[in-house]
Amino acid sequence: MLGRLNHVAIAVPDLASATALYRDTLGAKVSAPQALPDHGVTVVFIELDNTKVELLEPLGEASPIAGFLAKNPDGGMHHVCYEVEDIVEARDRLKASGARVLGDGEPKIGAHGKPVLFLHPKDFSGTLVELEQV
Template identity: 60%
Template sequence: MIGKLNHVGVATPSIEESVKLYRDMLGATSIGEKFSMPEQGVWVCFVNLPNAQIELIEPYGEASPIHGFLAKNPKGGQHHVCFEVPDIYAARDEMRAKGATVLGTGEPRMGAHGVPVIFVHPKDMGGVLVELMAEPKAAH
């Protein structure tokens, strides 16, 4: 089912500081603009590598779902891993049929790449919060 590893989600208290880190310390040369996803409660910024991305996420608003993660990890850290799947609805149904817990209502919602995504609970994924996303039409 899973295809490419699309991105690693990295939570940060400050996207600006993280951008300095990836740009100036690690020498990444392609970093997008920061943008907000109010419905998801996050600011997002992509660090583009030749084969995948780092998705920097910073809390947006008081109800952001990543406040808890940053309370436990004040400097930030690895938050989720995202894999591409050919059919997000089939993936959702398959995860459920195999006993995994799909977060929220289970209805895929629009992710930062403009394609629908779901999240699977880390308790069923070896402690890893797994995002599944429909394969984007444009190559990244």
């Protein structure tokens, strides 16, 4: 059921300096910043050979990462995103096992324009898990 690691998301307080570090010091290929107001973040993609890292900076008043950054002012790893072929099948299997799906349990269109769900960190070793249908 579990496919590729789509991305690791890192919440950062200062997108410009975090991007510069990955680009200039680590020599990584990075995208231009993309504002995603519907998702409350501005994102930079660090394009690695096999997957990507997404640097997320809060955008707007109700950013979903504002609370995380209040607790972790330096930033930190925010979530991992795994690809699945059928997100409804994955959700039903997870719910049957007792895992909690965040929100109303219905897939939403995520930052990449594809259906996503988030799973409760308490059920996944303290790790916020996003599933994305590809």
